[in-house]
Amino acid sequence: MSITINLHLSGGLRAILPDRPECITVTCDRPELAGQILIEAGINPRVIMKLIVNGRVADKSDIIDQDAEIYLIAPMAGG
Amino acid sequence: MLFGYAGTILCVDAGSGKIDKQPLPPSLAERFIGGRGFVAKLLWDRLPPDTDALAPENVWLAATGPLTGHLLPASGKTHFGAKSPATGGYADSNMGGHFGPALKYAGYDVLMITGRADAPSILVIDNQSVALRPADAWWGTGALTCETALKKELGEDFQILTIGPAGEKQVRFACMSHDFGRQAGRTGLGAVLGSKNIKAIAVRGSGGLTAFDLEGVYQAGRQAFDKVKAKPGFAGWTPEGTAGITNWVNEVGVFPTRNFKTSYADFYKNINGQAILEHLKITDKGCYCCPTPCGKYGKAKTVLGTVFVEGPEYESIALLGGNCLLSKIEEVAYANWVCDELGLDTISAGAVASWAIECFEKGLLSQEQIGRDVAFGDLAAVAHLLEIMAARKGIGDLLAEGVMRAARQIGGGSEDFAIHVKGLEWTGYECRNAPGMMLAYMTADIGAHHNRAWVLGHDMAGSAANVHDLVSAGGSGDKIGKATIKDKEKPVIELQHIRPLFDCLGICRLQYMELGFEGDNYADLFQLITGRSLTWQNLLAVSERVWQLTRTFSVREIADFGRQYDYPPARFSNEPVPSGPNEGHCLSRDELDALLDAYYAARGWDKNGIPTAAALERVGLEDISRELAACR
Amino acid sequence: MHLTAEHAKCSGCRACLLVCALENFREINPARAALAIAGHFPSPGTFSIRVCDQCGACAEVCPVEAIYLKDDVYLIDAQECTGCLTCVDVCPNEVLFPPINGDDCPVKCTSCGACVSICPRDALHLEGD
Numbered sequence: 033m034s035i036t037i038n039l040h041l042s043g044g045l046r047a048i049l050p051d052r053p054e055c056i057t058v059t060c061d062r063p064e065l066a067g068q069i070l071i072e073a074g075i076n077p078r079v080i081m082k083l084i085v086n087g088r089v090a091d092k093s094d095i096i097d098q099d100a101e102i103y104l105i106a107p108m109a110g111g
Numbered sequence: 112m113l114f115g116y117a118g119t120i121l122c123v124d125a126g127s128g129k130i131d132k133q134p135l136p137p138s139l140a141e142r143f144i145g146g147r148g149f150v151a152k153l154l155w156d157r158l159p160p161d162t163d164a165l166a167p168e169n170v171w172l173a174a175t176g177p178l179t180g181h182l183l184p185a186s187g188k189t190h191f192g193a194k195s196p197a198t199g200g201y202a203d204s205n206m207g208g209h210f211g212p213a214l215k216y217a218g219y220d221v222l223m224i225t226g227r228a229d230a231p232s233i234l235v236i237d238n239q240s241v242a243l244r245p246a247d248a249w250w251g252t253g254a255l256t257c258e259t260a261l262k263k264e265l266g267e268d269f270q271i272l273t274i275g276p277a278g279e280k281q282v283r284f285a286c287m288s289h290d291f292g293r294q295a296g297r298t299g300l301g302a303v304l305g306s307k308n309i310k311a312i313a314v315r316g317s318g319g320l321t322a323f324d325l326e327g328v329y330q331a332g333r334q335a336f337d338k339v340k341a342k343p344g345f346a347g348w349t350p351e352g353t354a355g356i357t358n359w360v361n362e363v364g365v366f367p368t369r370n371f372k373t374s375y376a377d378f379y380k381n382i383n384g385q386a387i388l389e390h391l392k393i394t395d396k397g398c399y400c401c402p403t404p405c406g407k408y409g410k411a412k413t414v415l416g417t418v419f420v421e422g423p424e425y426e427s428i429a430l431l432g433g434n435c436l437l438s439k440i441e442e443v444a445y446a447n448w449v450c451d452e453l454g455l456d457t458i459s460a461g462a463v464a465s466w467a468i469e470c471f472e473k474g475l476l477s478q479e480q481i482g483r484d485v486a487f488g489d490l491a492a493v494a495h496l497l498e499i500m501a502a503r504k505g506i507g508d509l510l511a512e513g514v515m516r517a518a519r520q521i522g523g524g525s526e527d528f529a530i531h532v533k534g535l536e537w538t539g540y541e542c543r544n545a546p547g548m549m550l551a552y553m554t555a556d557i558g559a560h561h562n563r564a565w566v567l568g569h570d571m572a573g574s575a576a577n578v579h580d581l582v583s584a585g586g587s588g589d590k591i592g593k594a595t596i597k598d599k600e601k602p603v604i605e606l607q608h609i610r611p612l613f614d615c616l617g618i619c620r621l622q623y624m625e626l627g628f629e630g631d632n633y634a635d636l637f638q639l640i641t642g643r644s645l646t647w648q649n650l651l652a653v654s655e656r657v658w659q660l661t662r663t664f665s666v667r668e669i670a671d672f673g674r675q676y677d678y679p680p681a682r683f684s685n686e687p688v689p690s691g692p693n694e695g696h697c698l699s700r701d702e703l704d705a706l707l708d709a710y711y712a713a714r715g716w717d718k719n720g721i722p723t724a725a726a727l728e729r730v731g732l733e734d735i736s737r738e739l740a741a742c743r
Numbered sequence: 744m745h746l747t748a749e750h751a752k753c754s755g756c757r758a759c760l761l762v763c764a765l766e767n768f769r770e771i772n773p774a775r776a777a778l779a780i781a782g783h784f785p786s787p788g789t790f791s792i793r794v795c796d797q798c799g800a801c802a803e804v805c806p807v808e809a810i811y812l813k814d815d816v817y818l819i820d821a822q823e824c825t826g827c828l829t830c831v832d833v834c835p836n837e838v839l840f841p842p843i844n845g846d847d848c849p850v851k852c853t854s855c856g857a858c859v860s861i862c863p864r865d866a867l868h869l870e871g872d
Binding site: 042048081082087101106107 | 353359568606628629
Binding site: 181182212255259268291292317318321325329336394397400402403408409419 | 751754755756757758761762764765766769770771772773774775781782784785786787788789790843860861863864
């Protein structure tokens, strides 16, 4: 089994992590916690507020068990 | 010709009733762009020396930017300003909705009000016809009630700005309200209008705007909407709006609770964005031309009544929910509605209420003084405090002065937990383990405010030795290592230019900040609208100029202004966080000084935080530098 | 083709009004739009969108037959229009708007679809007859 995950960093996130590219690709050989995938990609889960997984809002504690385009949203200021 | 602008500053002397339409000087547009830039420069130029913020001579401003009202995402912002009733220095406040576009369509980039009307009045701007009318029927009514009445009286096509009873009573954190749920909340600008006897401003604009390249703007504007809709985060942001951050701030332990004593609420899932969707929401309500409406308009049922309210926004969740320990979303929404109707800034009012409750717990305020027992978590108590501060009734008269002044009067150590900077109450992020954000609050020009530079993400990134030390699911209750204080001034300064730039352009920053809609798009639209070719970096340079100007304004207005005004309250140095993810952390005076020293050096200010002549000249403010030297 | 509206999706942003004026008049002026947004606040807290459904009531009452049907869309012939505004009064959806800025001819929806394209809420649709 091989799962390919493309992590897309939002503009706000890249302001915090300027040395990271816009897209980081991670490959897993089994289903994995979204938060763990972030760690393996070298991204501190604490700087991620929300994940959009294949177009749907997800959590760091969700399991990713298929190929995914994941958009990472940094926290922002509330009004 | 100034393409894209309306071309006129509308000056109203409320005392004499004189209306003066002045051409917008091209040099003002060129140097300061618009919006916040106009506010800063016009305040500098037109405020008479030694003016008290609540005196008739104070200058109240509403300013749009060159992009306001044009076909591009979120072009509905209005920027307000005056000398601050809260701090005595620079004050501004930004508001969404539809007021700014209406002002431009009526033919005005800026509305300036000076003087004081003899009797309560409303200002009606119907395109070129401008007049003050008696407000007897509405003086004393709630801000929302007044808007409802004026919409009925004047017509639905008027955009309305109102103050509530709190503004009439010149409460130092009274706000201005618009569109049944938008506010210009901070710094007490509602009190300035109240001090001028202005209850409301109604605007109808049926004219059009110019653009340098109309076809180009039409095409680029539509493309801008398409680009924003295509952003991967587009669908994810709107559902919960700003309340969507509530889970995260608790997971990382920066959610203020109990008057900023603690920084985590175990009931946070009852007052988060999901709770709004489940229990309150009726409509996603948006500002002019906004593709990502963040307003959540809904209905809340509590034992005290059922109300319709837009919100609560995250800040109201933090300062009324967390800080006052209101643990149900309906209760937070109710308290939000009370503030909206009374015309109180939910942030400052929540901070004042929680300070008062802590004073009561410590025996510094009595049941007799307050009029009843109060406690954290008691909605009726919070509502009572809000009512007496808005009415300036009994001890409410002191509470209406804000935590800084109230604590000076009450004493007994209450100044240590009066959570403010410069006299403006703190907003929804507890920073004892967030040094970058602490610095942002310390150096925000209007006082403690988060929206100039929001660097909590940077603070979180810097809070672990390496990423594998972290818990994978980011759960609450896991302790967070001490965040580094090194190099925090860099992202703070960078964001202090980026975020307020949108306040100069007259539009919302959300699509840029949250969805990654690139800055170059705005530069392109600016060129098509105004004909001026400025890169994104050029625009940021203007924003930096404005930043130096607003600091210098406070230097001019506050006699002993300087470093001492930049410190946070003693609680944040003397009381380590007692529990939660950031347990044990605080920032010492030495660490605060290190943050300030690095910041001042990067800004080109002296060790007392005063902009030097060189710093002002570097950003093209030689005239300001000379004028400051002349009056010191 | 005529417009239909899903009111519950409307956020009140009014981008539709601005794009209508730009598409039809090349003016940056939402007062020149051929549709309208109504806010119902504080209660019930919703928006409604008034659109032209091409019902033809305006054409029926026009005393000089200046309103004609073309490809299922009622259009006003500006040369024939006398500016009597009878059509404005009779429109059941109140989406015929009096002229402004010295024109004679009222503003009427041409089913161009610009509003449908811009609406970020997917609240407007063009449906065939």
